[in-house]
Amino acid sequence: MSMPTIKQIRAYTVRGGGADYHDQGEGHWIDSQISTPMSKYPDYRMTRRSFGLNVLGTLVVEVEASDGTVGFGVTTAGEIGAFIVEKHLARFVEGQRVTDIEKIWDQMFHATLFYGRKGVVLNTISGVDLALWDLLGKIRDEPVHALLGGPVRDELQFYATGARPDLAQKMGFIGGKMPLKHGPAEGDAGLEKNLAQLADMRERVGDDFWLMFDCWMSLDLDYATRLAQGAKAHGLKWIEEALPPDDYWGYAALKKSVPAGMLVTTGEHEATRWGFRMLLEMGCCDIIQPDVGWCGGVTELVKISALADAHNTLVVPHGSSVYSYHFVVTRTNSPFAEFLMMAPQADEVVPMFNPLLLDEPVPENGRMRASKLDAPGFGVRLNPDSTLARPYTH
Structure with missing residues (x-):
């Protein structure tokens, strides 16, 4: 034809x-006190919406x-x-x-x-x-994963990002990534609170469950290094996006200074093969985390992944629901996926892009059969009850 x-x-x-997904109502964990580049200003420290994350x-x-x-x-x-x-x-x-x-x-x-x-x-x-x-x-x-060459495994396994890794463990996820609460402007007292939070969560989940910190671009090299060193005793698996995205030199130094066995990850706010080339060639991290909705789409993510594969670096895309699942299931250097806990209290599994998408698959006991992704395209529909506006035409 x-x-x-x-x-x-x-x-x-x-x-x-x-x-x-940051465009949420009051009381959602994703808008609680989380360390950000704006946390240096007390007026913008307590919520991310205060400085306009959802604009x-x-x-x-x-x-x-x-x-x-x-x-x-x-x-x-x-x-x-x-x-x-x-x-x-x-x-x-x-x-x-x-x-x-x-x-x-x-x-x-x-x-x-x-x-x-x-x-x-x-x-x-x-x-x-x-x-x-x-x-x-x-x-x-055909599903998008078939267009990309087909699955290399029968199922996906997930770690959960949210405020309650202990609950994520009970839901079957392989690990839990917590938002870091306190940044450099809060000094040593804030650093101790971060480590206390990690210690408390480690006690709740035991030794065999992954725990990670999402630092959301908010730290400097000295603070990130001290955080990583202090977290060693509590088995932190990785420290994520600790520095501003353009500080490739800082990331390269951080990777050399973290405790043996602890991973440095970043790339959520990086874009294109050229940006990721900097991260890879300068030895900035152990895992890159491109967001398929921000880095250039599937077309560019395939090229980024090939670069990472040549550098023996894993690709674990930033949580973007079906748009990353179809990619992850086709790549041997993407061994697991992220699931963002979008329930306000991170206490149940709900579709990440709810209420916008219909037929959006979610993990069951922390896993998802590849066959759940077999509908044509990305396999989701726009919710007809969503209020779409078309502000411009051509």
Whole structure:
């Protein structure tokens, strides 16, 4: 059969959960006191919403083929991303064959170099790319993982990110990653509180359960080193995103200074093969953690993963639900996946992008059969009850 072309691309925004999972109501653990780059300012220390973490909202990108098939992707770029899609990127998408994903990506990236390269522009490109892969899977009646070469294992296993690793252990996860609460501005007292939290959680879960700290770009090299050294006694498996994303030199030094056996991980807020090339060639970390909705989409994640494989570095994508699961299940250097606990108290397993997506699979006892991902495309649907807005057209 002849391959359909792309008739139209549309960009929508939506508030309240979804890809912008920080856009939550009051009382959610994800907006509690968590160490951030803004924690140096007391006015912005107690919640992340106070400095605007949820201002963007979710971007939904739809691509409609000439035969009427519609694919979609979601990311965090909000109205800014919707403008970029409708007013700039549409020209590189519409009229192309559904299979022209590589060319479309290359044109979108190079056409936005003068104002893009990373950040919200790459989030937007990622959202378009996810929509294109979803569309291609639906046209071919295959899951995205089949388009990527097929599963290399029968099931995925997960660690959980959230405020209660002890509860995650009871739910069958292989480990729990806690948000670090106190940053350098709170001095030695804050550091001791962080270590006390870790010690308490270690006592709750025992010696055989992974415990990790998510530091969310908030530390300096000295503080991160002292935290890692102090955490050795409590069996911390890894220290994550301890430094600002551009401090490659700091990460290289941290990796050399942490206790033997402790891993350094980062990359959630890195983008493109060039950004990850810096992390890999400079020996910055043991695991890279690209977010498929931010790093450039599936098209770029495949290239990032190949670079990591050549450097004997694991790829464990930042939690992004089905958009990363379809990738992880096809890669031998992605041995497990992240699941973000989006229940307000981190006390139950709920779909990560709830309420935006329908048919979103979740782990059962910390695992997921590969067959759960066998629906065409990414296998999820937009919730028709979600209030989508299309702020721009073209």
